[in-house]
Amino acid sequence: MSQALLRVTETPARTGQDRLSDADFSRIATLIGGHVGIKLPPAKRLMVEGRLRKRMRSLNCASLTDYCRYLFHENGLENELVHVIDAVTTNKTDFFRENEHFVLLRQKLIPSLTARRPAGAKPRLKLWSAASSNGAEAYTIAMVLADMVERGDDFQFAILGTDISTEMLAAGRQATYPSEMIAPVPLDMQERYLMRGRTTSWHGEVRIVPELRRLVRFQRLNLMEETYPVDRDVDVIFLRNVLIYFDKPTQEAVVSRLVGHLRPGGFLILGHSESMIGTNLQLKQWAPGVFENTSGLR
Template identity: 60%
Template structure:
């Protein structure tokens, strides 16, 4: 669709089709106000496919059987992947001071138990590696448990980023200096924006896998100790929020914890959890 500025644009009708598709496939709501954002992000994809117009792109995915091949890329384009190390730091303080000690106390009869942590919308991995740093510090001090961390996301791009575990130096500013010294490696390449990489010892303890939270079943363990699903539910409608939370709680061991974003603390009354702190819930 050509507009007055002479540029090709994503039409309202085609945006509505894309929004409906993303809503049904990924549960992500794209209101009309997001049209220009989606258009801007899609321009690079059109260039990669050598498709000249948005109409041509939509013709390819909706009328030329291109959707199966294109859907993962389209989801990568429209998903928002905001993440930071030690985001909402009180959650990690609570993990260190309350959650992990109580989880270990409940398994006092086990020798060297493995704590399982799941970052269920891991984005580029900052949350998963924050958990890894906190638990690694505790495991070094206590020497009475091991841990493994799973990071899942619908976007293949961010999962690849998490597996590489390379981040711009400005992103790791919230990481305490003692942890930076232990768990980060600095790039030797000269440059204005140096990169850092998570040390191999932590990378080995964090696995990344693709997961669509809208799937009816999740192919992961059902004895997880802590699940983090923070600042994701705001993109889903209430019915999908309840389904996702119920499925995730089903993967927690009794006494395990679910952490949501601070703007997502109301999750209904039919779920078998009790609130123990702001946006922190424990399976009963």
């Protein structure tokens, strides 16, 4: 449930009659809707065709028709489902995207969380990027918190990044990004938290420093599952710009499950465009898209 935008380079003129039939597109849309919760309306058909052609060729299928025959009639789906999900889900993320949330995290949310911990013990904060895509959000969180610690705040932290896309999880673990992608990262943080390659194989790329990579863990998770294998005392959960792809009942179910993993006083952060989704829940709104779990607070 990541969000990466892929360009469709194939056009009908180049691909001839290699198109999904109405029945095959309907099957794929139903498959993705059922497993991931994302709706694929007819307007997305060209996009889906373009993305599946690459996977089709890697399996030496002659056409999309042959690929769908393998999926739905030759028992290929068991092995292929993860690749179909990787191909058609959308991954769009950036470092310091919607930066107001990271300013609030530094100035308000982390101080609120640490103030609730017992005196004398160094707090260990848990943060979860629940649609982590290629890891840019998780590492942005890590940079902000590491900077706070370096400036004198006394806490420890660990970050979990989850996503349904195996390709995006692999990218997060690798933690290597095009140089142009880190433009939003403040220059002082670039110097401390990014390594620039000096060999030809690293030309034009940067990598997150090992000290931060050790603090971020990635695992596969489908938000459509009824339960999540995640701790239930998480301090901050980020789920930004994902719920907009779900229908309202799915939005409410996912948010309700996520809130169940927040400690009392913990925070759920949604995207700015999703700022009203959580307002019908028993949560206290701090800012657009930012909600505090007030259950269990005295």
